Amino acid sequence: MTVLVTGATGMFGSAMVDALDRAGVEVLAMTRRESSAEELTRGNVTGVVGDLDDPASLPMLMERVERMFLVSPMHADLGRREVAAIDAAVAAGVDQIVKLFGAVRHEGDPLDVQHQLAIEALRACDVPWTLVSPQTVMETNLLGQTEGIRHENSMYGSAGDGRIGMVALADCIDVASIVLQSAPAQWSGRNLEITGPAALTYTEVAEQMSLAMGRAISYVDMPEQEFAAMLIEYGFPADDVELQVLCHFRQMRLGKADLVTDTFEELTGRPATSIRVWTSAHLDAFETD
DSSP states (O other): OEEEESSTTSHHHHHHHHHHHHTTOEEEEEESOHHHHHHHOBTTEEEEEOOTTOGGGSHHHHTTOSEEEEOOOSOTTHHHHHHHHHHHHHHHTOSEEEEEOOSSOOTTSHHHHHHHHHHHHHHHSSSOEEEEEESSBHHHHHGGGHHHHHHHSEEEESOTTOOBOOBOHHHHHHHHHHHHTSOGGGGTTOEEEEOOSSOBOHHHHHHHHHHHHTSOOEEEEOOHHHHHHHHHHTTOOTTTHIIIIIHHHHHHHTTTTOOOOSHHHHHHSSOOOOHHHHHHHTHHHHOOO
């Protein structure tokens, strides 16, 4: 069996490539650049060039695989890009499509509209498909706070008192890896929502991180526009701040990120990773200079 992983140099894509490689699964790791494809090639992994913005580059890759893990950056063209990949996979007769979605309830905002375009294409096709839907991911949200934690013992955001079922990246990848190595029909049509073991406010997250680090970490809540201005001042691209940051914090603040499921334990037999355990495993990232 060979699996095509789109977005193979991104956070989810690269972690998925590594997990399948360790499991002995043959992987085509897709990237837009030839130099990156060469760097990705090792062991069971072959780096290949393909571009979701160039549908003509996809059919030859789909012909070489039985399954696809579909992930693409949060972008205004996400839906169009993923539909192109789905169409190419269906035309090539792949056996399974696993798409990364999300468990935060965006409910009609621009990011959700884009995801729904791809999900509609999946529902209309005759290939077994599964959604793997992480709740708010610890790596994205907490590693993004490293500078504030290192130098000020503080985290910043606009989540208010909203509760968040933050999940570890590794837990999400474990679930997706299991699905991609199972019979396609086993999880067909399901949305596997993966969360941490509890829904905590950002203040409570800071308390758990404090216990793991042995020093007090505080959470500073900010009005959304002030938070956006701070991000842009520190170099975050202004064009990306809405889809990649603000729309997520907005849903946290509105209580739409509080889902907690036992899906991870159901599939793996292990408890989901807690904030404190995750922080203990990432202490080096938060050490002061």
